[in-house]
Amino acid sequence: MGEPWDDRTLVFISGLHRSGTTQLHATMATHPDVGALLGTTAPHDEGQHLQDVFPTARRHGGPGRFAHDPRSHLTESDASPGDARRLFAQWARVWPDDRRVLIEKSPPNLIRMRYLQGLFPDARFVVVVRHPAAVALATQKLATGFWRRRLGRAAPLGGTLRHWTAAHRLLLEDLPHVSSRVLFRWEDLGRDPVGVLDGVADLAGLGPGFEPVELDPTVDAAYAERWAATPRDRTLAAAVEEAREVAACFGYDLDDLTALGRVRAG
Numbered sequence: 001m002g003e004p005w006d007d008r009t010l011v012f013i014s015g016l017h018r019s020g021t022t023q024l025h026a027t028m029a030t031h032p033d034v035g036a037l038l039g040t041t042a043p044h045d046e047g048q049h050l051q052d053v054f055p056t057a058r059r060h061g062g063p064g065r066f067a068h069d070p071r072s073h074l075t076e077s078d079a080s081p082g083d084a085r086r087l088f089a090q091w092a093r094v095w096p097d098d099r100r101v102l103i104e105k106s107p108p109n110l111i112r113m114r115y116l117q118g119l120f121p122d123a124r125f126v127v128v129v130r131h132p133a134a135v136a137l138a139t140q141k142l143a144t145g146f147w148r149r150r151l152g153r154a155a156p157l158g159g160t161l162r163h164w165t166a167a168h169r170l171l172l173e174d175l176p177h178v179s180s181r182v183l184f185r186w187e188d189l190g191r192d193p194v195g196v197l198d199g200v201a202d203l204a205g206l207g208p209g210f211e212p213v214e215l216d217p218t219v220d221a222a223y224a225e226r227w228a229a230t231p232r233d234r235t236l237a238a239a240v241e242e243a244r245e246v247a248a249c250f251g252y253d254l255d256d257l258t259a260l261g262r263v264r265a266g
Contacts, residue, residue, distance in 0.1 A: 005088050006100075010120050011106035011153070011204050012018050014113055015128035016167055017063040018138035020186035024128055025105045028200065031209040038090065040203035048106035051090040052114070053144030054085050057108045064139040064160040066108060073111045075174075079118030087119060093202030111170045113178045124203050127266065129168065129250050130186035131257050132243050134223040136161035157230065158239035165243040172249060172265055185250060190215040206256055224257035 015021040029036035029042050048056045054074065060066035065072070086144050095102050096141035109116065139160040152158070175181070182203045189196045193213045201210065232240065240254050246256055251261035 003085070003088075004092070005120060007100070009101045009205055010123040011101060011103045011126060012109050012113065012116050013103060013126050013128065015105075015107065015130070015186075016110055016111035016135055016139070016164065017057075018135050019105045019107075019130040019222075020128050020189065021107070023106045023215070024126065024189070024200075025103065027210055028204075029196070030211040031101070031201075033099055033101050033206055033209065034204075035096040035102045037094045039102060040094055044250065046106040047091055047104035048095060048108060051087055053087045053090070054078075054112070057106075060108075063107070064163045067111055067163055067170060070082050072108060073170055074115035075116050076118030076177075078115050084119035091237060091239055101206060110167055112176065113181070114174050116213045117178055121256070125181040125187040126200055126203065127171070127181060128182040128186055128189075129171075129222075131220075131252050132161055132164040132168075132247050133227045133257055134220060134255065135164050137161070137223050138228055156235065158233075161236070161239040161243055165239070165246050168246050168250070172246065176266060181266070183263070185219065185260070185263065189213065190217060190220070217224055221258065229255055 011028075013021050013025055015024075025036060025045070028034050029038060036048060037045050037047050039045070040050060048054075055072075057063065057066040057072070057115070060069035060072040091102075091104060106199075108129070109125075113127075117123055117125075136157055137160075140157050175183070180203065182199050184196050185200065197210050197213070201207070244254055248261070249263075249265040251263045252262065253259040
């Protein structure tokens with residue numbers, strides 16, 4: 001007897017908070033053959049909040065913190081057939097039952113692809129990365145509410161940058177173990193949306209059907225200006241130096257947000 005997902009293609013979107021996964025999820029959901037978790041009560045329609053099989057990012061510190069908790073990093077050794085059936089059943093309550101490609105996105109997927117592959121061996125993974133400075137600046141604002149409630153202070157920029165580094169260091173370790181995947185930079189989606197989405201469609205086994213996507217170039221330009229104007233105290237300077245090697249693997253320069261080099265990962 002087969003599994004209920006045997007005639008479906010499961011695609012997991014992976015990327016940190018503020019890396020562009022919400023935009024990609026919305027774009028993929030425009031394809032007539034794609035079923036997404038849409039219109040749910042979950043924040044940003046993230047699948048992590050619609051199941052009880054594994055802990056959410058919030059259980060491990062929330063945005064800008066969760067990857068520092070070793071328990072947040074899940075691999076195939078944490079997977080079991082029972083978990084796969086329970087997880088699929090919980091998401092299937094929301095997924096349309098007439099679509100052959102089913103997608104899910106949650107920030108912790110970035111460091112749980114091996115686990116999800118262990119549950120669903122034929123799953124596909126779309127990995128989105130974004131410049132660490134842009135993510136750190138955006139996540140600082142997102143995480144501050146959590147930090148104020150728990151720690152009584154704003155989220156430090158050096159802390160959110162270190163989180164990017166920690167998460168993407170784990171990503172680099174995990175990528176060789178993930179079979180069916182495509183990785184692209186958020187910045188590449190703005191420069192070549194057709195090429196990026198064609199790669200996503202090929203991975204998922206989809207024909208044409210995505211609605212065109214246009215990103216606002218002023219958003220990244222504003223982050224570049226903010227980053228250039230941000231004083232680097234000792235904590236932030238140390239976080240920048242710590243991030244350089246990992247960032248370079250994705251073609252990023254910590255001193256120039258507009259410079260994109262060759263991706264050496266993925």
